[in-house]
Amino acid sequence: KTRILGYGEMKYPFIEYMSYRLKGYGKQSYSFLKILENQVEMMGTNISEVIKKEHFNIAVKKVSMGNSITSINTILRINFLEIFEEINGVEDILKKDPVRVYERMDYKTKIYYRNQIKEISKKTKMSEIYIAKKSLELAENSYQKLVNKSENKEDNAKSKDYMNTSLELQESINKDSVNERKLDIIKDNNKIINLKKSHIGYYIIDAGKEELLSTLLNKKIKFISKEKKSKIYVFSVFIFSLIFTFILAFYMYSQINNILISIILGIFVFIPVQTAVVQIIQYLLSKIVVPKMIPKLDFTNGIPKESTTMVIIPTILKSKDKTEELMKKLEVYYLANKSENLYFALLGDCSESTAKDEEFDKEVIEEGLKQVALLNEKYSQNGFPIFHFIYRERQYNKKEDKYLGWERKRGLLTQFNEYILKNEKNKFKINTINQQELPKIKYVITLDADTDLVLNTAFELVGAMSHILNKPEIQNGIVTKGHALMQPRVGINLNVSHTNLFTKIFAGAGGIDNYTNAISDVYQDNFQEGIFTGKGIYDVEVFSKVLKQEIPENTVLSHDLLEGSYLRCGLASDIMLMDGYPTKYASFMNRFASMGNMYKKPMASINFTWNSYISICVRNFNTGIFKKRRREKTKNIYTTYCRCKRRNI
Secondary structure, three states: OOOOEEEEEEOOHHHHHHHHHHOOHHHHHHHHHHHHHHHHOOOOOOOHHHHHHHHHHHHHHHHHHHHHHHHHHHOOOOOOHHHHHHHHHHHHHHHOOOOOHHHHEOHHHHHHHHHHHHHHHHHHHHOOHHHHHHHHHHHHHHHHHHHHHHHOOOOOHHHHHHHHHHHHHHHHOOOOOOOOHHHOOOOHHHHHHHHOOHHHHHHHHOOOHHHHHHHHHOOOOOOOOOOHHHHHHHHHHHHHHHHHHHHHHHHHHHHOOHHHHHHHHHHHHHHHHHHHHHHHHHHHHHHOOOOOOOOOOOOOOOOOHHOOEEEEEEEOOHHHHHHHHHHHHHHHHHHOOOOOEEEEEEEEEEOOOOOOOHHHHHHHHHHHHHHHHHHHOOOOOOOOOOOEEEOOOEEEEOOOOEEEEEEEEEHHHHHHHHOOOOOOOOOOEEOOOOOOOOOOOEEEOOOOOEEEEOOHHHHHHHHHHHHHHHHOOEEOOEEOOOOOOEEEEEEEEEEHHHOOOOHHOOOOOOOOOOOOOOOOOOOHHHHHHOOOOOOOEEEHHHHHHHOOOOOOOOOOOOOHHHHHHHOOOEEEEEEEEEEEEOOOHHHHHHHHHHOOOOOOOOOOOOOOOHHHHHHHHHHOOOOOOHHHHHHHHHHHHHHHHHHHHHOOO
């Protein structure tokens, strides 16, 4: 049925548009226009008035929409984080941190601190402001003890140096920004611990959380130690694997009724069962344990002089094209992480050869020097040059019966560290780094040839290493607390992940996650240690102090796990590097084999069992079970190898 509209039901936009269309037809539409006018007059108005009102209404809506869009743009430019921090009561308390570290942290770490306080508040049913005040009170008490201890020192010879250090630290605290280098002046572990205890975050996210909860609840609170967690984890894997293996072996026995074959099958099944058990336990832990974030300082405005860093690519160079490609990569890294006190170097290692010199050595050196000169001229600055090139000289290796770089990549890094620390003279064939003009390098970011240092990643890595809670503490020749080495999360380049069907299947989702957050990692979340894979940042002085002459020559090829264990590698899962990926199965297997190959050719005579044993021992370093005797365990492994070789096992 057709419904007839009443006089007041015609809308002004319809009348205005209908009038406009009818007038477009000229005389032919006169009769229809007349009917429209009559209908409009029945509504108590006329077409002219309707058109005026409609045009006015459209103009008002246009102005209103324009104002709305302008307001949205204005709102987007407002920094709500700053507004929140100004009105937040907890933030005001945290800013009173005695060592003034909190105000220099990045916003992610500040949010992490506040969220931890919120979690404590939920568990204790106490106010967040009260918890923050108690944390500040504990930090101030610790700082006051540190100051009083330096003031009451009686030994003049020792007190003078210690007092000067304390006064320098106090002066730096009174300034707008803390000179982080002043915190490093105190070398003794006890004094480093006291400085950490003077930071408010020590009681919120670190070991001081036990003391904070004990103070809040008026009772002794004790967390499970990392060593105990490690034992529980390892023995759980072993026991559950044993149980499931026994069940499978018993089932086999019930089917074939042969105990010998059942035992043999059980032995073969044990390792696959253990792998499945590890995956299940790690999955459950990832769902139970909340991901831990490594605190960082905010260096987005530039890296300070006391945290001067050098980015390096240690790799074997065989052609000038490869040299040019890598130097251009360093240029891209510089543009993506432009800052003072950040330098870049290509560490060219020489390949294996039967001769001391190869024909391509000369062209590699010439191309390297040429690219360095061009880049330093293009991005010239007063003072120390930004870009550098190093190329090693081959040495004869009796065990390899070839000419190659001393200790390969590990030797290259060791020689480079000692040179920039000014502990040794130049041992390189070509070196553009002038040791006399070289500023004090605090950190080194090492990358693989196919790894990309993405936008602002260098600032985040240096900021993480510079945070007071991450300062390494050395005991018995190894780092026991803090981190002297950090491994960021490694993603796959977007273009590489879509190269062919193989990379689409195995490489996973490529590219950068714009909402990168800390992700779960069993070792970092539960044992506060990660596994180093050769791409990350390390403290040069600590690296040299701990690992210099620690590993015998001609013994270790894949050194990443050992370095991560000695230096207590931390996994910064909220910082990303982009990496390449093999495009063929053969290259993938070669890469996988080289990652698992712990030893050089002279050790290849050892059977698979001993290699597996060694690898398991090295990996167990990261769980903390062997942490107190890592050096002894390593020496025992070498001793075991030597005995096996003498017996021709």
